[in-house]
Amino acid sequence: MNHAALHVIESHTEGEPTRVVISGGPDLGAGPLSERALRLQRDHDWLRSTVCNEPRGHEAMVGALLCEPYEPDCVCGVIFFNNVSPLGMCIHGTIGLAVTLAHLGKISVGSHRIDTPVGVVTATLREDGSVEVANVPSYRTIADVTVNVPGHGTVRGHVAWGGNWFFLIDGQGPAVCHANLEELTAFAWSVRKELAAQGITGDQGMEVDHIEVFGPPTDPALADSRNFVLCPGKAYDRSPCGTGTSAKLACLHAAGKFKPGQTWRQAGILDTVFLGNIEELPDGRIVPRVSGRAWVNGESTYHFDPSDPFRYGIPTIL
DSSP: OOOOOEEEEEEEETTEEEEEEEESOOOOOSSOHHHHHHHHHHHOHHHHHHHHSTTTOOTTOEEEEEEOOSSTTEEEEEEEEOSSSEESOOHHHHHHHHHHHHHTTSOOSEEEEEEETTEEEEEEEOTTSOEEEEOSOBEEEEEEEEEEETTTEEEEEEEEESSSEEEEEESOSSOSSGGGHHHHHHHHHHHHHHHHHTTOOSGGGOOOOEEEEEEOOSOTTTOSEEEEEEOTTSOBOSSOOHHHHHHHHHHHHHTTOOOTTOOEEEEOTTSOEEEEEEEEOTTSOEEEEEEEOEEEEEEEEEOOOTTOTTTTOOOOOO
């Protein structure tokens, strides 16, 4: 199997990287982005491994394949993926995609619809370079779930959808600070395994594969909360995690603690901040609006030498 060169543009959103495949990716045909994402996973997983895994990538890398949209009036479609699998939605990646499209001269200041496997989102590029993403409808599905975690006892949290499935834990486990990355990773990974073992899932039996732990902010004048988010490939999110912030807003709203017109300031493990607000939907769900900043910081062409045993990446072993 040999492939032509890939052209990628790199950015980071509040510290979390995004690699957008601009050209050279596989032809996934037409149809909804959800179908094309399955086709990418089934028939062309080499692309995900090439972009996200070593030797070109690393555990925190998130890739984005630029596609033709299926839904009308969208400027593009996108399929996100990480070091182990496709992702439903990725807000930090959408912010990175927006600044990448602006870098390429494909969009300007204003609002732009973007097609994803879980629905259409709207990215608004502002004059100051920041981007607000109106996410897919989000909601809390199970409140106050308890799991028994070895070494930590009973851990309580909520299951919520923010474009990916999350288990949200507040005030339990290791303190949420950069010095505790190893302890937080081990704790969150244990929680994820216990959720799976106890059969606790999202809708339609979907795995809850993102674990989000909350603690007090470093500076209450700058943020309302600080989080640690463990992603499916066992990497922590360097940004405050946009889909995780959406899930948090859904939980706050369901508990009657957050309403339209308010602003939530979610800090991540690096103390960078996403701002969030919501629109209410008649069925009780919300449309989260999450904003942050991204910067284009690189551009590369990937080549595939047939003699290179790792030209399609080194598989991730968890």
